[in-house]
Amino acid sequence: MLSVVILGTGNLAKHLFTAITETDGAQVVQVVGRNRDRLKWFSEKTAISNDFSSVVEADVYLIAVKDDAITEVSQALSHKEGVVAHTSGAVSLTAIAAERKGVFYPLQTFTEGKKLDFKSIPLCIEGSSPEDTLVLQKLANGLSDNVQQIDSDQRKKLHLAAVFVNNFTNHLFGVGEEICLENQLSFDLLKPLIKETAEKVQSMSPKMAQTGPARRGDQKSMQEHLKLLKNKNQIALYTLCSEAIENAYEKEL
Amino acid sequence: MLSVVILGTGNLAKHLFTAITETDGAQVVQVVGRNRDRLKWFSEKTAISNDFSSVVEADVYLIAVKDDAITEVSQALSHKEGVVAHTSGAVSLTAIAAERKGVFYPLQTFTEGKKLDFKSIPLCIEGSSPEDTLVLQKLANGLSDNVQQIDSDQRKKLHLAAVFVNNFTNHLFGVGEEICLENQLSFDLLKPLIKETAEKVQSMSPKMAQTGPARRGDQKSMQEHLKLLKNKNQIALYTLCSEAIENAYEKEL
Numbered sequence: 479m480l481s482v483v484i485l486g487t488g489n490l491a492k493h494l495f496t497a498i499t500e501t502d503g504a505q506v507v508q509v510v511g512r513n514r515d516r517l518k519w520f521s522e523k524t525a526i527s528n529d530f531s532s533v534v535e536a537d538v539y540l541i542a543v544k545d546d547a548i549t550e551v552s553q554a555l556s557h558k559e560g561v562v563a564h565t566s567g568a569v570s571l572t573a574i575a576a577e578r579k580g581v582f583y584p585l586q587t588f589t590e591g592k593k594l595d596f597k598s599i600p601l602c603i604e605g606s607s608p609e610d611t612l613v614l615q616k617l618a619n620g621l622s623d624n625v626q627q628i629d630s631d632q633r634k635k636l637h638l639a640a641v642f643v644n645n646f647t648n649h650l651f652g653v654g655e656e657i658c659l660e661n662q663l664s665f666d667l668l669k670p671l672i673k674e675t676a677e678k679v680q681s682m683s684p685k686m687a688q689t690g691p692a693r694r695g696d697q698k699s700m701q702e703h704l705k706l707l708k709n710k711n712q713i714a715l716y717t718l719c720s721e722a723i724e725n726a727y728e729k730e731l
Numbered sequence: 732m733l734s735v736v737i738l739g740t741g742n743l744a745k746h747l748f749t750a751i752t753e754t755d756g757a758q759v760v761q762v763v764g765r766n767r768d769r770l771k772w773f774s775e776k777t778a779i780s781n782d783f784s785s786v787v788e789a790d791v792y793l794i795a796v797k798d799d800a801i802t803e804v805s806q807a808l809s810h811k812e813g814v815v816a817h818t819s820g821a822v823s824l825t826a827i828a829a830e831r832k833g834v835f836y837p838l839q840t841f842t843e844g845k846k847l848d849f850k851s852i853p854l855c856i857e858g859s860s861p862e863d864t865l866v867l868q869k870l871a872n873g874l875s876d877n878v879q880q881i882d883s884d885q886r887k888k889l890h891l892a893a894v895f896v897n898n899f900t901n902h903l904f905g906v907g908e909e910i911c912l913e914n915q916l917s918f919d920l921l922k923p924l925i926k927e928t929a930e931k932v933q934s935m936s937p938k939m940a941q942t943g944p945a946r947r948g949d950q951k952s953m954q955e956h957l958k959l960l961k962n963k964n965q966i967a968l969y970t971l972c973s974e975a976i977e978n979a980y981e982k983e984l
Contacts, residue, residue: 545952568952585920587927587942589935594927600920626920635914636921638956642965643907643921644928645943646972647900651929652937652979654896661888667838667853667879668889668896669933674840674847675897676904676929680922682842684905689840690898699798699821703891711975712895718971719899722964726905 480504480617483533483560485551486542487511487520490565493588494540495520497596501620508534530554538617540565540582541574549573561610563603567637570630571604580605580614583633584622587644596621602628602636653712685726692723733757733870736786736813738804739795740764740773743818746841747793748773750849754873761787783807791870793818793835794827802826814863816856820890823883824857833858833867836886837875840897849874855881855889906965938979945976 482504484491491509498504509520510527517526527533533555541551541564548564552574555562563580564573571581581604586594601622605611611627618625628636651672655665678687691699700720707713735757737744744762751757762773763780770779780786786808794804794817801817805827808815816833817826824834834857839847854875858864864880871878881889904925908918931940944952953973960966 568955586924587931589931589940592931598923600923602920624923628916632914632916634955635910635959636916638959639907639910639916639921640924641943641956642903642910642968642972643925645941645945645976646968647903647925647928648932648937648941649972649976649979650895650900650903651932652941654892655937657888657892657895661885663881663885663889663892665936667855668892670851670853670877671839671893672896672900672929672932675900676925678840678842678845679901679904679925683918684901684908687842687901688898688905689901690894692898702821702887703894706888706891711978714971715895715899715975718967719895719902722968723898723902725964726902 480538480613480620481507481536481560482538482540482617483508483510483536484540484542485510485530485533485555487513487516488542489588489590490584491542492519492590493594493596494542494565494584495523496593497621498617499523500596503620504538504617507536533558536560537613538563538582539576545569549575552576552579561605561613563605563614567602567633567640570634571606572630578606578610580610581630581633582614582618583628583637585636585640597623600624600626602626602633604629604633650715653715656709656712688723688727690723692720693727695724695727733791733866733873734760734789734813735791735793735870736761736763736789737793737795738763738783738786738808739793740766740769741795742841742843743837744795745772745843746847746849747795747818747837748776749846750874751870752776753849756873757791757870760789786811789813790866791816791835792829798822802828805829805832814858814866816858816867820855820886820893823887824859825883831859831863833863834883834886835867835871836881836890838889838893850876853877853879855879855886857882857886903968906968909962909965941976941980943976945973946980948977948980 506524508525537560539562545566556576561578562576563582567583583602585600601618603614654668658665751759759777761778790813792815798819809829814831814833815829816835820836836855838853854871856867907921911918
């Protein structure tokens with residue numbers, strides 16, 4: 479049985495806590511964080527502390543705090559014998575100030591209070607030695623059916639790709655909502671389309687799935703769309719996305 | 732029982748054919764199209780013709796052809812007594828050269844060979860008279876649980892919103908795939924994230940769901956991401972999407 483300490487009390491900390499609690503091979507022995515209010519959520523289920531100098535011994539320390547705070551939190555664990563791993567997509571392994579270190583990055587967007595099937599989430603792990611990797615692998619295998627060893631450089635690229643498919647995509651959903659609300663239309667009308675757009679690329683390359691005026695090089699439709707838009711941000715996005723699609727397919731047109 | 736003629740043999744024509752065939756209240760009595768190869772698919776299930784001057788009588792004519800060809804196809808139906816409706820999001824009702832006319836627009840992305848639950852697809856209908864609207868409504872109610880009366884102006888806006896949440900979003904998925912492939916990473920890693928990003932906005936406004944460096948105004952992370960990008964289109968998209976997100980939330984930062 480692997481013992482785990484979680485450092486941090488945010489959204490990801492909660493999701494990791496729940497997932498680990500539900501596995502057989504690991505156990506959260508302590509949650510440590512500054513925010514007393516948020517610690518309460520964990521207090522009925524495990525030991526808690528808001529003192530980073532009183533962290534107990536464990537096999538793995540999972541740091542689930544803001545990127546900027548990872549190094550500082552890891553310093554409080556520098557004398558520990560367990561593997562100290564952060565959970566960020568964008569931060570190098572070397573940001574951790576401990577001898578045995580690693581990364582334990584779940585590639586998913588977590589929403590407070592919304593349960594996810596952790597088994598399907600890609601868990602990207604990296605260890606500073608084969609032994610450290612093995613410990614993280616063991617923990618990860620208990621949580622997910624999709625564990626990948628990915629080094630810091632690749633993980634940064636992956637995180638960047640995630641910004642495109644998650645953060646930017648969500649912004650486009652927001653623009654869709656904006657256009658609906660400006661025209662007394664319910665955003666609900668777009669929801670099945672949004673779902674199917676994401677569903678489609680589960681089994682088909684986005685390159686193959688691309689449709690729309692820009693894909694067809696249909697200048698007339700694009701001009702008509704631009705005439706309907708008044709918001710500057712929306713016009714700039716429409717223009718750039720259309721150009722990018724046209725560029726991507728221009729050889730084929 | 733409503734009788735329906737489908738004009739067109741493409742992807743949407745096939746999906747409409749299948750959905751109507753599966754309902755009790757309507758029946759496809761003929762499919763008419765120029766492409767003999769594509770007509771074959773329908774030939775075992777209903778009457779077919781590749782001659783637009785031999786269209787049979789029906790209650791509803793559904794034109795499922797390219798936007799540019801709608802008016803021309805409708806001219807062949809100008810003497811018919813049934814309601815002639817096109818299926819496009821971007822074209823006005825008035826593009827139809829027939830007395831009884833309408834629009835029958837399913838707001839969804841259709842993939843050849845991929846079956847969809849038609850019941851959940853928003854069907855946006857419009858008729859040139861209350862009687863015509865009623866006929867389309869009757870047909871639509873048999874196919875979908877989500878039938879909406881939406882006029883041509885609103886439908887154009889809705890179609891524009893759909894371009895953002897479907898076409899542009901899919902392009903961002905493609906950029907994610909590109910970044911993965913450039914770095915020897917499997918696009919599969921991003922698929923659960925893509926699915927959850929779309930899932931999230933089914934029950935939460937995209938404005939509330941927005942996360943990421945631009946949302947936080949985290950200039951350092953954005954600069955680091957830009958350093959990782961080499962492709963000009965990717966850089967332009969990253970910059971513009973980040974700016975758009977920052978602008979949208981600037982008052983809150």
